[in-house]
Amino acid sequence: MDQIKIGRFIAEMRKEQQLTQRQLSEQLDISDKTISKWETGKGLPEVSLMLPLCEILHINVNELLSGERLSTQEYYRKAEENMMNLVREKEESKKKLILSAAVAGLCTAMLLICTMISIYVETMPYAVKIFMAVFGVVAFVTGVGIAVVLDREAGTFECGKCGHRFTPDMKSYVMGANMITKRYLRCPKCGESSYCRHKLTH
Numbered sequence: 001m002d003q004i005k006i007g008r009f010i011a012e013m014r015k016e017q018q019l020t021q022r023q024l025s026e027q028l029d030i031s032d033k034t035i036s037k038w039e040t041g042k043g044l045p046e047v048s049l050m051l052p053l054c055e056i057l058h059i060n061v062n063e064l065l066s067g068e069r070l071s072t073q074e075y076y077r078k079a080e081e082n083m084m085n086l087v088r089e090k091e092e093s094k095k096k097l098i099l100s101a102a103v104a105g106l107c108t109a110m111l112l113i114c115t116m117i118s119i120y121v122e123t124m125p126y127a128v129k130i131f132m133a134v135f136g137v138v139a140f141v142t143g144v145g146i147a148v149v150l151d152r153e154a155g156t157f158e159c160g161k162c163g164h165r166f167t168p169d170m171k172s173y174v175m176g177a178n179m180i181t182k183r184y185l186r187c188p189k190c191g192e193s194s195y196c197r198h199k200l201t202h
C-alpha cells in the first residue's frame, strides 16, 4: 500500500470537510500528531479507526486504502488489490517472527559454543580464549538486538482492555514483560496497561 498517496488523500479529504488536524483528531479521540503522521505517509490508521475515519471523511475503506476516489468499475479491481496487500502483510509479519526466533536461537548457540570452547579447550592460548568469549558475547547481543527489532515490527500489539492495535516504541517494548505471544504494554488509546497479544496484521 502506498502510504504517501494515502496520506495525501487523507489530507485532501479532511480539507474538503473543512476540518483541521486537531478537529479530526478530537472526533477520533486520538492525538493530532497521529493525523500528521498519517498525512505525511509515516503511518497508516489502525484498523479500528478506519471505519470512523472514513465516515467523517465521507469515503469508503477501499478508497482510503487506495488513496483516491474510485468509480464503480475501479472499486472491484482495487478491492481485490487491497485484499491481497493485507494478506501479504500478514505473511511478511509471520516471516519476521520466524526469522526473529531463528536469529535469537542461533545467537544463543553461538554464545554457548564460544563459552564452551574457551573453557574446555585447554591448549588454546589465553588471548584466543578471551577473544572467543568476547566474540560470543558480541554475537549474542547483536543477535538479540536484531531479534527484538524484527519482533517489534512484525504486525501489531492488541490492547487487552480496549482492543486497540498499535506498535509500541522501542523503549516500552524492551521494558515490557514478555509471555511468548503477549507483552505487558501501555495502550496509547485508553492509557491502560495490560498484557497485549501480538497480532500479525494492523
Ligand SMILES: [Zn+2]
Residues within 6 Å of the ligand: 159, 160, 161, 162, 163, 164, 187, 188, 189, 190, 191, 192
Ligand atoms: Zn486500550
